[in-house]
Amino acid sequence: MSTRVSVVVPAYNNAAFLRETLLSVLAQTYTDFELVVADHASVDDTPQILAEFAHDPRVRLLSTPAGGGAERNWNRVTQAATGELVKLVCGDDLLRPTALEHQVAAFDAHPDAVMVCSPRDMIDATGKVIVRRRGLGGLSGRVDGRTAVRTAVRQGANLFGEPCCVLLRRSTLAEVGGWHGDPGYMIDQATYSRVLLRGDLVTTPHTEAAFRFSDTQWSVELAGQQSASIAHLHRELQRIAPESVSAADVRRGNLMASLRTAQRRVFYLAFGRRMRSAATPPAGRAPAR
Template identity: 50%
Template structure:
């Protein structure tokens, strides 16, 4: 029978963490799911780790040819998914044991929802906590997708959280042409907004996932470029629908996105000192 949920993991050079990621998925309290992992031509032994799970009936292991950036692998696993509900988890993050159960229950309680998200805990490269609960910008419970999109812009940040925080209707993601990398540094946020605008969003105001903050991540190294792409994304939303955002909303979001880029640089230096 087709599983209700597809959990998909686009892996790339995650040999150090991928087993922890997969184990956090396989030990969920909710079990009506499939797990699809695709390795994007890793060079660090990621595939060797994945082969340990090849005999688990819930697990399907794929490969993605090199090239195409994040979108190539994120689309690869998402298009291969069979479930009504889709959850992407990056290959160095984890989800809490009740994550799937709580997010599926939110969809069942709110049929108008196309996306369910939760807060996350931030950890360092060694898994030590940095921040216990972060995200959502004050959203809680059922909110319109338009309001959630506007809140993301005016916050100047991805309030939905990293992929491990989010579960969405697979059909809604397909409707926007799968993962949106028109602004590559915002591939997750832009896709969430595209999905959210098709219905409602449920915000679970406690953490259900961890996000590993790594001083070497491109989102830290290239923070200024990310802020520039955020500004372009905000403007593209207003250009597409002037009733969604005001010019003031865009200006506020752009300023906050720039401030967030400096905050990321601060986190980089703190982590470098912490790990030394």
């Protein structure tokens, strides 16, 4: 029999943090889950760390050939999942022990919803919290999926958070074609939006995950590319869901995204040293926004 939840980890050169990530998954208070990890041709000690978990019956270890970027490995590991619900956790992020318990309960309370998300903490390379309870942008309880997509566009931000704080209905994720890597810096929000165009979002109030910052995600050099990706996503959502996302929503969202880009530059100047203290910078994921 398949498990209820699949936690999938697309690993790539995550040796500095991967052990802690996997242990946080295996420490869940909710026990009906499998853990699937795909190593994307890492050249650090990631394979050796994964070997430590090979004998745990809850764990399946896969490999993904080099090439294809984050999209290839995210889809590779997700397509191997067997659970009704799927959570992707990048190889340097953390789950709080009750993450699956609370988010599965939200699905049980709303069995026709397609996605559950929760606030998360932002941590530095050493695991210290930089920002507490970030996310959701005012979304609360059960929210019409199209309303949630429009709200995120208008705020110019990924209100739903990184995959570690999101639980998806696997069948709906498959229906929209899996993880979408176009635009490249928006693989998470681009995919969530397509899922939410098919059903409702449920939020939970608990902080269920920790997302780790790195300088590779927040460098000033990447800011322009990230802003361009956000604008691209907004235009694409207007194209595929014009009844939900208007041209005015896109204009407002692009302006808000530009303001957030300026805020990121200030953030990086303040916390850049803490992001650079990692022995190995995180990889195998789309840079954060």
